[in-house]
Amino acid sequence: MSSSKIPCTLVWLRQDLRLIDNPALFHAAKRGQLITVYIFDEDCSGKRRTGQACLWWLYHSLKSLRNQLSQWNIPLIVKSGKDAFTILKELLDSYNADAIYWNRCYEPFEYNRDCSIEEKLKMENVTVETYQDRVLFEPWTIKTAKGGPVQIYVHFWNQCLSLPQPRKPYDKPKFKNQTGCQSKCDEPAVWQRLAKLSQDMPMKLQDFWHPGEEQAISKLKSFIKNSLNAYAEKSQCLRLNTTSNLSPYLHFGEISPFTVWHSVRHASSSAEPPAVKSESLKQYLRSLGWREYTCHLLFHYPDLPQKCFRSSFEQLKLQVDPVKLQSWQQGNTGYPVVDAGMRQLSVAGIMPNRLRMIVASFLIKHLLVPWQKGEEWFWSKLIDADLAQNAFNWQWAAGSGPNACPYFRVFNPITQGEKFDADGYYVRKWIPELAALPNAYIHKPWEAPSTVLKKANIVLGKTYPRPIVQHKAARELALATFGQTKRKQEPPTSNSNKRVKEE
Ligand SMILES: Cc1cc2nc3c(=O)[nH]c(=O)nc-3n(C[C@H](O)[C@H](O)[C@H](O)COP(=O)(O)OP(=O)(O)OC[C@H]3O[C@@H](n4cnc5c(N)ncnc54)[C@H](O)[C@@H]3O)c2cc1C
The missing domain is CATH 1.10.579.10 (DNA Cyclobutane Dipyrimidine Photolyase, subunit A, domain 3)
Structure with missing residues (x-):
């Protein structure tokens, strides 16, 4: 059932709700026309349902990204359902897209599902490209001498630091005009469900937070300008503005760890005052290292959220x-x-x-x-x-x-x-x-x-x-x-x- 004659690329968005340094979007844009999809897959067995507060964030984050993409007539289709393969295949067929790109996720459920979808799509002659994005060091790149996962943080982080620097961030993609790719199958019901879930929340999140890529970049800039220098001494102090407050933005991928890594390093090496104390820089990068380490552990020990490791x-x-x-x-x-x-x-x-x-x-x-x-x-x-x-x-x-x-x-x-x-x-x-x-x-x-x-x-x-x-x-x-x-x-x-x- 193809209504568009121009082949295009489907980009499957997940925890990468941004334009800057988004490798899947960047490469898909270079290739030509593109459409994007987010699958709200709450009812999958084996997957933890999104928490109440995160649902609120997700809804606002998707809305913000949809607004950004609409400037180039790029649809962000939001679907819901358990069977991601079928949803993707239907979209590929309906848009006459011959390729799908996504950034890799590493939580065990997602990783295993994605590998199986990749295999099945390739068997259907769909071009599948996946990219490193969520972490600076992929879980299989850091290993013990015997090839197993590294369990001690200091060993893990020293090994990371001994590797070449993480890649530089990608620029914002240069989108080609998307005249033939209007959204045909957006599901208002899914949006409504997400909106309802996010409204039903008793918390006052809107008084404290503004989800979205623009906010993420501005938080990073303000942290570098005002707080990075004193991070080593003050990050434990119980006042929120002593740390970067980037955790939700990193979680939803509204900013990438590559952007954060290179921005703080650049700020500390730039000649312009205020210079950043090297201990503060090291400690901030170490904080990012804990994020990497936890991802590494969950990848290798999928029972971590349920069972005592010891x-x-x-x-x-x-x-x-x-x-x-x-x-x-x-x-x-x-x-x-x-x-x-x-x-x-x-x-x-x-x-x-x-x-x-x-x-x-x-x-x-x-x-x-x-x-x-x-x-x-x-x-x-x-x-x-x-x-x-x-x-x-x-x-x-x-x-x-x-x-x-x-x-x-x-x-x-x-x-x-x-x-x-x-x-x-x-x-x-x-x-x-x-x-x-x-x-x-x-x-x-x-x-x-x-x-x-x-x-x-x-x-x-x-x-x-x-x-x-x-x-x-x-x-x-x-x-x-x-x-x-x-x-x-x-x-x-x-x-x-x-x-x-x-x-
Ligand atoms: C019991 C407990 C539960 C936690 N649950 C979460 C969680 O669900 N999500 C979450 O992002 N963090 C969690 N953390 C880690 C940490 O508290 C937050 O990442 C941090 O407070 C976020 O604030 P920030 O962005 O200002 O951090 P910053 O100090 O600015 O650090 C920068 C980034 O480094 C990472 N980071 C920093 N400390 C840690 C850490 N100890 N472990 C892993 N990553 C770290 C985060 O991504 C953070 O955004 C938890 C810590 C504890 C003790």
Whole structure:
């Protein structure tokens, strides 16, 4: 059923919702006419459904990209369905397209699906081109001497740094005019569904975030100008503007890691002031390295989001206390820094890295709740929810993962607050009912004398909860519980992913 006589290329967009440094779009544009498709494939078994906050982001990101592409009459077709092969094949036929291009994804479900679709399309004489895009170092390029995956971060990152520099970003594609390629099969129902899902969300994300490529570039520029230089000293401070805030943009591919990598390196080598301290540059690149590393781990260990990497942790059989879990989710634990983080997450869909570590440690070690429950909650609330990054970091906090925090490291929510939010700025921002407390008590209101509480209009147990567990006792219980894992610490063997690419 071909209505267009001009052959064209179909570009399958996934986590690459941008024009700049998009290799698939760049090469397809050089070839001639093109159409683009995004498949909303929520109901596939084996695939984690998109979290609530990410649905909101996805909808706005697609809308923004569709507007950009429409300037060149390039349709962005949004389809939904489980069977990506059939959807793509129908589109290829209907647009008389003889080639399909996409940027590679590395999450196990996507990677295996894509390999199988590539094989099937090639058998139908469709030209298939795929490109490296999401990561600076593809998971199969970093290996141990024996050819296996690298489990220790420092070894992983040193190996990455010993390789040639990641490629330079591609320019914005030079699109040829698309007169013959008007959208014929856009599905308003899918758009409506996405819009509804994103509207049904109780969070206030629109007050904090603007998805889209333009915003991503402007965040990067502002980070380089204002915060990169002090990144080494200040990135752990609990004020959001000390880090790049690029995580959701990187997750949805509104900016590429290549663009970020080369932009920060360029800024630090450029002669113009302000010069960037080399320690800050190194540390920022190391942060990008953690992203690479988690992708590498998930690729080789697909069970990472569900199962403890170290089997001895599976045997702990921690029970979920629903009341404690709910107090944590709602930011009512009685520990101000934990509660401030959890409330920020529920409203703004984000939390600084230091705080993610504190609240994760609190859930697992103070409340003895399995890390998977925290991972699930983050998954639904984070606007940067990423399967690899989330799973790895939760397992890190539990001590059950590769390169994890030792089981005896229990973050102290009082001293962590005092160290990283010394003036109580962050707690006051997210827990206004504590705002009038003096700094000396802002991270431990239960120690404030009754006159101080009264003056600050606080009634513990009424206007703000008392601690749901005592730190000292909870720490001791955690050490005794997690100490059981000391005896046997067996890391798993890597995934028998038969499709691992050899290069
Ligand atoms: C329990 C827990 C869960 C997490 N879940 C996620 C998640 O779902 N998605 C996510 O993007 N990050 C996650 N992180 C990592 C980290 O907290 C965020 O990447 C970071 O806070 C994002 O802020 P930023 O963009 O300003 O980071 P910056 O400090 O500016 O760092 C730049 C980029 O490096 C990467 N990065 C930095 N730290 C880490 C890290 N520890 N692990 C992996 N990548 C890192 C991110 O892509 C980030 O955007 C989690 C951390 C913890 C402790």
